Amino acid sequence: MKSFCLFLILILSGITVSAQTNYTADSLNIRKIYDMSLLNGKSYNWLDHLSNEIGGRLSGSFNAQQAVEYTKAELEKLGLDKVWLQPVMVPKWTRGEREFAYVQTAPGVTRNVNITALGGSIATPAGGTKAKVIEVQGLEQLKEYGRENIEGKIVFYNRPMRADLIQTFDAYGGCVDQRYSGAEEAAKYGAVGVIVRSMNLRMDDFPHTGSMSYGDTPENKRIPAAAISTNDAKYLSGILKIQKDLELYFRMNCENHEDVKSYNVIGEITGSENPKEIMVVGGHLDSWDLGDGSHDDGAGVVQSMEVLRLFKEIGYKPKKTLRVVLFMNEENGLRGGNKYAEVAKSKSEDHVFALESDAGGFTPRGFGITATDAQFEKILSWKKLFKPYLIHYFERGGGGADINPLKDEKIVLAGLRPDSQRYFDYHHAANDTFDKVNKRELELGAATMASLVFLVDKYGFNNINKETSELAD
Amino acid sequence: MKSFCLFLILILSGITVSAQTNYTADSLNIRKIYDMSLLNGKSYNWLDHLSNEIGGRLSGSFNAQQAVEYTKAELEKLGLDKVWLQPVMVPKWTRGEREFAYVQTAPGVTRNVNITALGGSIATPAGGTKAKVIEVQGLEQLKEYGRENIEGKIVFYNRPMRADLIQTFDAYGGCVDQRYSGAEEAAKYGAVGVIVRSMNLRMDDFPHTGSMSYGDTPENKRIPAAAISTNDAKYLSGILKIQKDLELYFRMNCENHEDVKSYNVIGEITGSENPKEIMVVGGHLDSWDLGDGSHDDGAGVVQSMEVLRLFKEIGYKPKKTLRVVLFMNEENGLRGGNKYAEVAKSKSEDHVFALESDAGGFTPRGFGITATDAQFEKILSWKKLFKPYLIHYFERGGGGADINPLKDEKIVLAGLRPDSQRYFDYHHAANDTFDKVNKRELELGAATMASLVFLVDKYGFNNINKETSELAD
Known part of the structure; x- marks a missing residue:
């Protein structure tokens, strides 16, 4: 049994060395992401504008159109490879x-x-x-x-x-x-x-x-x-x-009107190695009209935009294509989410990962994940990289209303899970306003999303058995 | 090697059966604690009174004296075995x-x-x-x-x-x-x-x-x-x-005056089996004067009181003596914490555990713990019982300013660790007020404290090797 033990020790130490190398490099990249978000973040300023300059963004409203134009213009400033509007007919209801x-x-x-x-x-x-x-x-x-x-x-x-x-x-x-x-x-x-x-x-x-x-x-x-x-x-x-x-x-x-034309706002960093593999981060641009929609879902919108900005700022070029999608009409129709999936399918696009933030801008705790066993295990192997950021929740089940239409046998869907205790104090009510969002909590959420996207981009879900072992400890 | 494997399997399954039994019973008790706190909690009402009826409680002030009298009266209503005031001279500074x-x-x-x-x-x-x-x-x-x-x-x-x-x-x-x-x-x-x-x-x-x-x-x-x-x-x-x-x-x-007499407020459920082993839960009754001291540390005060009330309500009689200590003068002197430890020492009291809540009434994340390796490992073996409540943080280091004077080679010191992102928005400022505390978050903190106290009471830190194995999985 001695030789068997020696064999085990050799294998285990080999894994440790390999893991250490990756772990250190990944740790440093993730630290960069969090530092950039907390020290030079843009998400809070964007949310200030969306909430205080524009306000509630009910589908089909003037404010919703302003939000489309504003976020498109802001994405264009980031130097992405593409920014475009995806037309979608949405219901229009007025109070x-x-x-x-x-x-x-x-x-x-x-x-x-x-x-x-x-x-x-x-x-x-x-x-x-x-x-x-x-x-x-x-x-x-x-x-x-x-x-x-x-x-x-x-x-x-x-x-x-x-x-x-x-x-x-x-x-x-x-x-x-x-x-x-x-x-x-x-x-x-x-x-x-x-x-x-x-x-x-x-x-x-x-x-x-x-x-x-x-x-x-x-x-x-x-x-x-x-x-x-x-x-x-x-x-x-x-x-x-x-x-x-x-x-x-x-x-x-209140009154229901004819459908009107609106848009999903999309920005893309085209993948440097596997441009046909697409990762999506998103939130929904529309909101109810009573408050200014800061938590639901201004937070998710600006956090998703921030993911791409953070990559640009730290100089990380994703291997896969990374898209931010600001979905229209999640609240009362899901037309944007359905349209995006419909177009993706019609173009035979290969979506490998989608992450939505639509649970408020509170302190992030982790992710709810819809994936195969092997995919989920792979994500779990990254969990320890998140520990310094107090991100601990990696559980099965989850995604987001807007990204769920993308579901197929292959894609991994994930939803950011912030602390939820206060969320329903504000949800869909007149007090869902900018002052209820804490800058740090919002920024931590953006960095947490970016870190997961970074790991998905780097390791992906192919060759799962081989690559998981590199990171396992 | 077959017989060796069989031996291992037998041992492991034995542990699992034993663990299952304890785990289920403990889970149910902890579920009762959380249910009672969330469905019939008293902590938020107490905090309402401390914050809105009394207000800021600077040492030596009229408000601090009111807080002493109020909390003593409330503890007396709980049917504890003893409630008393412990005199302590405190500095008096006026703005x-x-x-x-x-x-x-x-x-x-x-x-x-x-x-x-x-x-x-x-x-x-x-x-x-x-x-x-x-x-x-x-x-x-x-x-x-x-x-x-x-x-x-x-x-x-x-x-x-x-x-x-x-x-x-x-x-x-x-x-x-x-x-x-x-x-x-x-x-x-x-x-x-x-x-x-x-x-x-x-x-x-x-x-x-x-x-x-x-x-x-x-x-x-x-x-x-x-x-x-x-x-x-x-x-x-x-x-x-x-x-x-x-x-x-x-x-x-502002002006510094002569020291004045004040009090720690103490309530006790005397242990049913090991009354000489004392567990303390506490927070500090004094606060700064600008706000009403809701987060610092009204929250810790009412959560600590709630631990004893929860035990009474669910009918759990602790084996060890459980004391709530509402310390006076944490903010500008620590006289209450020092006095409590001094009296404990002079009476040769045997304090085995002390837990302080003094980091705000936000969503609890876990505990910072000062303990020996074996004691810490024992606490870690309970971690999985907290998972349904999203309590994940069990790290070394921590306690609380008021309980730290109790430190010796034997006692385990712990501090509740709530989410800290918003804490310094309010800390020691005029906006540390009742409306900044979320009822559920406060109640989750009280239940989290009570659950740890329950486990310490049930399993203690004696015979560590024997008992840890019962719960390990």
């Missing part, structure tokens, strides 16, 4: 005059409540809708109550996000069906409107909008749908317990 | 009327700058101090300039915190000598005052106070010292480049 709602607690006695129209909702009749309210804890409870209890009423969906779930996106996923399908389902029972508890883990006065769908509900059966702030959801639920015949009034002036 | 400062850029033309007295500083003369300014990048540069360039001037220490350091406490450690010893050192060269760039990684208008020392400088040689906001430090540095004879005026009304 109109701000919503108004109250509950009537006695004849002539009312209390206003904070609501906001859900994106895609129809308006109320011009004079508003006033009706009794029935509270439910979810879609499935409609059946239990039946048409006899629901018809002519406003359905109030009040299932809260679960505070015990550590990952707040899980809590969101557990509630968002009320917002997305609440109107479609309630209409089947003859409801005249829908009020949904905001997808917010905090108690406050901000109503949170978001996308909804009428499914195949005929136009004349569609009912208006709004979100209500968590504080007012609590109030409404409380007062309904003592006053079952309470009436709620709401008025909304 | 007096708010500071005022300007630079004179031309005859009759002035621009105000934002300063705040450093804690412990003497006042300026009643009419203020007006003098030319010499900018330095640190204490060592004084020697280089010499008395001929410094005498009669105000020394402006302007070395910024390093943005490239990922752990912001490292950046703080690299600058704080300017604040702590700046006046003592500048006085040796005949300076008449000191202005220190705020320990803040962000550019804003808040000056950040903090402790300073005159060392053994005789009273008649002491000079007043203030912090200046980062924005105004940038301005001052810029204008000095084009106007070397610029004069700065500042007026401060």
Whole structure:
């Protein structure tokens, strides 16, 4: 057994030497990336402009068009190999005059409540809708109550996000069906409107909008749908317990229009060795209209732009082609993401990796990754390079709404995972504003993305067994 | 070799079965702790009172006394085995009327700058101090300039915190000598005052106070010292480049008084099996006076109280004695921490573990730990139990200013390590206020502390080799 042990030792020390060489070089490159982002970053300035000079960027709006022009111009300043606009038709929905709602607690006695129209909702009749309210804890409870209890009423969906779930996106996923399908389902029972508890883990006065769908509900059966702030959801639920015949009034002036032309904004550094292998980093350029869309997803936009700028600044020329794609219309249609994948497919482009940042500009913790076992193991072999930056989360599952249409058997999809505890305090609400983004946290996210892209570019996912061993310890 | 492999497999599977049993039971207990903190936590309400009803709690102030009385009363409500006050004499320094400062850029033309007295500083003369300014990048540069360039001037220490350091406490450690010893050192060269760039990684208008020392400088040689906001430090540095004879005026009304009596607040659950083995969780009750001390260290106070409450609520009776200690005077004297250790020593108490939370109420990431190799390895064997809560940081080094005096060859010291990126935005400044604390982040921190205390209580650090193997996988 002595010779066997000696053999093992030789092999292991060989691996260590090889790993050491790569590890040191890679460490230094990654250190350069973080230094550049933290000491001479551009992401925060870009976000300042997007948020404060332009503001909320709803698909089809003037602001969305301004954002297209601004980011294209900024990408052009970076000296990339190509910058272009990819046309895409997007839905156009306008909020109109701000919503108004109250509950009537006695004849002539009312209390206003904070609501906001859900994106895609129809308006109320011009004079508003006033009706009794029935509270439910979810879609499935409609059946239990039946048409006899629901018809002519406003359905109030009040299932809260679960505070015990550590990952707040899980809590969101557990509630968002009320917002997305609440109107479609309630209409089947003859409801005249829908009020949904905001997808917010905090108690406050901000109503949170978001996308909804009428499914195949005929136009004349569609009912208006709004979100209500968590504080007012609590109030409404409380007062309904003592006053079952309470009436709620709401008025909304939103409108769905014809689709309009918009764009994905794309910039590219063409690969020096394997230009046909394409890596994508991206976020979505559109946002809801209530705040300025700083976290959702101004942060992802500027971080993605920064990845390419960081490569230019540290003088790293990617072997594969690296594209930044600023997707249009993630929030209410996903037209940009679908268009990009459609064009890529029609051109038989070879996308090997796509990374999206669309979970806020908070301190990065790691990545959610959709990949084969071998691809995932390869990424895990790089994990230790991220330790100095407190990046620890490398788990399976994840990507991003905009890049998911690229999915095939081969591509690796990844989503940046920032700390999520505060995200739903701001998500789709009027307080998603620039001051909620911390400069360092944003910059750390950009550097974390760039570091992963650097490693994917350098090592790729071919010859996985051979190359993984070089980095394994 | 077949029999050897079989032997190995048998051993390993034995360990796995044993580990599984413990792992499952421990997992469930930790899940209970997190659920209780997130679903029925008390920490945020306590912090609301400390911050908004009481406010900044400078040692020797009325507010500090209110905080003593409030936390004692709240601990008494928890049904602990003992609650008591431990008297300690503390320094009393008062700020007096708010500071005022300007630079004179031309005859009759002035621009105000934002300063705040450093804690412990003497006042300026009643009419203020007006003098030319010499900018330095640190204490060592004084020697280089010499008395001929410094005498009669105000020394402006302007070395910024390093943005490239990922752990912001490292950046703080690299600058704080300017604040702590700046006046003592500048006085040796005949300076008449000191202005220190705020320990803040962000550019804003808040000056950040903090402790300073005159060392053994005789009273008649002491000079007043203030912090200046980062924005105004940038301005001052810029204008000095084009106007070397610029004069700065500042007026401060602070005063050092006789020591006054105050208290550490202590609550205890007496151990059910090993009452003489004592575990401490704590934070410091005092704070600076500019904000309300929510992050520094209201958060640590309420999280520590919550550890005991969580144990009571889930019905876990610790085998060892568990004490919460709310230390007085961490900020400008450490008298509370020293007193607690002194009394513990005089009573020959056996402290086996102490955990402090004094790095803000942000999302917890893990612990810094001062321990022997074997003790540290034992803690590492518990790491996987924390993974569902995204707690990943278990590194050597750490504890807390208040618990460090307990250090001996045996005790394990630990400090909660929350995300640190935003901490110095608020540290010791007027914007360290309740609204900067996120309820979930605070509650996650309390649960993380309680989980570690639970494991220390259950497994301890005796018989390390035997017990570690039970949990190792």
